[in-house]
């Protein structure tokens with residue numbers, strides 16, 4: 223049964239990863255109270271950096287310049303509009319210059335976390351621009367990421383402990399600037415730094431998610447307070463926990479309102495056809511499609527397993543919430559109602575895998591939270607006065623996941639049935655393309671792959687399983 227065993231690369235990576243975490247956090251071997259400041263979490267901005275990332279120093283200027291130029295000259299590879307055709311030569315020139323660039327050494331910035339984050343952002347955006355502007359070919363072939371991008375990206379990612387691909391951090395938590403630099407980082411004083419489509423819809427899409435992250439700082443404070451209460455059994459402590467759980471339910475409802483507000487500024491059709499194609503990672507089309515090749519990088523390098531696109535599943539705030547309320551996504555605990563057959567079929571490793579797309583320090587925060595001996599669910603089970611507030615928080619999270627499923631359905635499942643607007647400017651080809659799309663749609667149920675999320679997962683099954691796992695956390699009276 224060799225195929226069930228992890229490869230030596232994976233074992234090496236797991237051991238190195240564990241060693242890394244031990245070395246970085248060894249100072250706290252005698253773990254004291256959980257403190258956010260130990261994990262590069264800012265009290266005001268949470269998992270967002272406290273200030274906008276600085277630009278890279280002059281020796282990396284070719285990366286910054288290429289990123290500034292990309293939106294001017296690159297279009298999606300399947301774009302045959304007149305404008306795209308007129309830019310084709312410029313686009314090829316941009317890609318050729320990326321291929322001809324030297325491999326820059328990142329050692330000079332290896333101790334400067336904000337510059338490393340900026341390098342990750344710039345390189346991952348360049349990779350997406352490069353790969354998705356390549357002209358489409360049939361049958362599809364693996365897309366090759368030039369070594370001038372791939373090699374430094376893998377190196378920077380190793381230092382940060384994050385996947386070498388565009389992540390939630392590169393699009394949301396690091397991708398902003400201040401409107402008024404003399405004022406603090408609040409959602410009203412932030413503007414988007416980079417956008418693929420240039421559309422207001424893309425700005426809104428990022429802004430809503432950044433608002434959830436910023437709002438999440440209140441939730442992080444509740445978690446920290448909970449972990450610092452000296453004695454959980456006295457009346458004052460129970461009263462505080464009860465009040466905090468009630469506040470937590472309200473915060474989760476506010477997250478839901480934010481998700482709901484996506485519709486007011488982000489058009490589903492534009493999201494699906496103009497924005498989402500730029501985010502796709504190596505596995506977006508499922509296992510039967512060829513993925514990407516990182517030139518100059520050992521193809522067995524363990525981090526190359528993590529090349530999916532960005533996903534809300536990479537939000538550290540949402541993971542912290544799940545861990546605090548003890549949501550069992552992996553179906554390891556005996557809870558009721560028992561999981562449905564469809565729930566069992568879901569990708570139970572998804573949320574765990576998504577942690578590899580976070581900064582090492584944020585992943586370490588989650589690991590520390592996971593090891594916390596104080597389960598709030600167990601406390602609620604043995605304390606009648608806490609059952610209702612706990613269940614209300616779980617109920618609010620279940621409602622959020624139901625709402626999120628509807629949003630994902632509207633923006634992805636429904637839109638996947640519409641026709642790609644990027645068809646040839648030639649009316650004849652246009653008509654043929656539409657005809658082909660119609661025929662494809664009519665054969666869809668039997669022939670098409672399942673609808674996948676940005677992270678390459680079977681979307682509906684995954685999201686339903688997450689909602690049901692949440693509902694199962696509720697404690698019984």
Ligand code: HEM
Nearest residue numbers: 431434481533534535540630633675676677678679681688
């Ligand atoms: C247009 C808006 C959105 C769409 C289309 C969307 C779509 C998706 C999809 C397809 C997944 C499945 C996993 C994957 O492969 O990526 C997912 C997961 C997830 N999304 Fe969203 N999402 C949207 C907005 C949000 C927002 C605003 C949040 C912030 C709370 C969020 C949080 C999550 C979380 C936490 C997951 C992991 C699965 C789970 O916890 O249930 N999403 N999303």
